[in-house]
Amino acid sequence: MASSGGISNQLFISVQLESPRLAELDLDPHLFGSHPVAGSWDPCKALPLERASAAVWNLSCVVPSQREPLDFKFLLKQRDDSSQCIVEEGPNRSLGCQSNEVEMRTAVFKLDEGKDVLECKVQVETEMLSPFDLAASWKAQQEYLQPSRVRGAHDVTINTGLEGSAKNGFASGLELDLEKYVVPTPNMGSGVVYAANLTENPRSLLQTGSSSNNDTAKDIVYNSTKGDSSPNHYVNTMKGATGGHAPSLEEQRAMFVDRGVGSPNFARPTKQTFSVSNFKLDSEAKDMPAAEGAVAAAAVADQMYGPKEDRKLTIVLVGLPARGKTFTAAKLTRYLRWLGHETKHFNVGKYRRLKHGTNQTADFFRGDNREGVEARNEVAALAMEDMLSWMQEGGQVGIFDATNSTRIRRNMLMKMAEGKCKIIFLETICNDKDVLERNIRLKVQQSPDYAEQTDFEAGVQDFKERLTYYEKVYEPVEEGSYIKMIDMVSGKGGQLQINGISGYLPGRIVFFLVNCHLTPRPILLTRHGESMDNVRGRIGGDSSLSEAGQLYSRKLASFVEKRLKSERTASIWTSTLQRTILTAHPIIGFPKIQWRALDEINAGVCDGMTYDEIKKSKPEEYESRKKDKLRYRYPRGESYLDVIQRLEPVIIELERQRAPVVVIAHQAVLRALYAYFADKPLEEVPNIEIPLHTIIEIQMGVAGVQEKRYKLMDAVHPTAGL
């Protein structure tokens, strides 16, 4: 199978059927065939062609590249009675699924019990395309509202037309008001938490008790129930944290599995340093990279050849206030943690608030207020010290979040980091007045600095004054290695400039940032409808849907239609397994894209077995998985870590998309995707609850990520494993 970067190519099929008589006879052409996408030879599930002009009907669809040829035929349905089908004469049409082809055989239909013959001109083209090509093609069509072609192929137009649900007996009985289906969210909560509140707690300040105040100190409570007095045991209950999670003990302690990218710790944080000799000596299984392939290979190379300071990385944010520094820092932290890098976000503002209180007026930030400048430099140095100590204890990537807007400040940081870690400056620049105005208002709403300001407009005024003081002394970065994000969110000619960036991890960071944006849109995550294997308690496989699963597919179609009715465009992503394709089938009007990367965790030799059968016939496998479900790899199959690795392109593409996306996938895969959005530690991934017949809506917004859940129906057979 052809693939690029872990994404399998797809066979794009474009069909045209032409006859002036079809419309006269009130006949609608359809296509049905051997693949589930084409209805598995079930005339009820045949794909309708869309009328392009008086005599021409079109259909484009996508099937995964496969070994078996795709057999199909045309059939005609009477417009007012779709149960009356006329199948075309002659042998099945057959498409080899690996190449580009064109077929032109005329379709012949016998009408009126053979007394009349209808001939239609047919053109069938196939082409191998990547999911990216397809998404680009769809986007182009939406933007220009005219047919576009990507590498010569037509647009993706699947299940278009207004028949569909009601006509095919797909009525779902869904309530008009979707709010009726909302259920509580167990994790993220529906409120947005100001990202700075979730950053590292200032251990130097808390340990020495040098806090002079205040609200912030009051809000950081010692979690005595855990009986541990280390600074990591402070639970943040800051104002505004409505349902978001402060890093828990487990999260902070989470055994981050190094997926081996540019860091010295292979299996867990440890004070040991790495050398070629201890690499050889300590190469027992547990010290080896948890993931294999290119990622691990890059890590081995880095570990063996890279100078020590290159293996620790600090991203130092630079920029005027309200330029999205904290927002970007939090997002990058989440991404790197999800990939398995031990990453921490240090926010100097949090240190300032703890040491100097939350009620500082703009005056405190004046460039000629010597006391103010010294106080700010002092807390920056404290945060940097904390970060460097943490790195010495095994941390890999530190994100240092402050304005750092003068050269003197940056020089101080570089000096402190010398010989300890590599520094990359990440400068966020925004010149768009509208975006700035929105950002300023968001900051005054969210920042603990204004929590006690009852007059909102007075807060805005004070913040604007603070901004002008910063502007007076601001020196854009021209030194060292840097990434500049310039007007990336305004949608008007934004760009990313980079200087002196090298190495695997910095490269990934650049790629991630270039794909991020702020366009609000929902991402809907759902498992497929209940499958026959779910009913039998069998894992893996490629079974079709149970009756309950089919009902869910219809409810989901109705939900998508209602939820996305005001959207200009959206896309439906499925895996290449038929339970997700069948679940997507009733959805009309949106392109559907199959991703191999969304296929369920490969259970290898256990595929098709029940958990009980595994326990009885492979007790050692059962026990190993129970002990370490995250790292356990099924023999000839995959581990959760493998799944996360192959999902990275999916995450990047979800970040890049500006339109809503509906992801119909599987339990393990959705656990991994959800963990990214909910910032869950890797150790928790294999046990995250992803119930059947429930939609998890992730709202990507200007203030961060929010979650909402809709339960459309009960799951009959629970399918959580081991």
Ligand SMILES: Nc1ncnc2c1ncn2[C@@H]1O[C@H](COP(=O)(O)OP(=O)(O)O)[C@@H](O)[C@H]1O
């Ligand atoms: N690259 C960016 N450019 C401009 N605004 C951004 C960017 N990224 C995020 N934002 C927006 O800026 C708002 C304020 O961001 P924040 O991170 O608190 O600012 P800062 O830390 O720079 O003071 C965010 O809520 C977000 O909507």
Ligand SMILES: O=P(O)(O)OC[C@H]1O[C@@](CO)(OP(=O)(O)O)[C@@H](O)[C@@H]1O
């Ligand atoms: O990792 P565990 O908890 O076993 O969950 C993953 C399992 O979920 C299942 C259901 O048991 O997913 P799916 O519903 O997509 O079929 C299995 O196929 C898969 O092996």
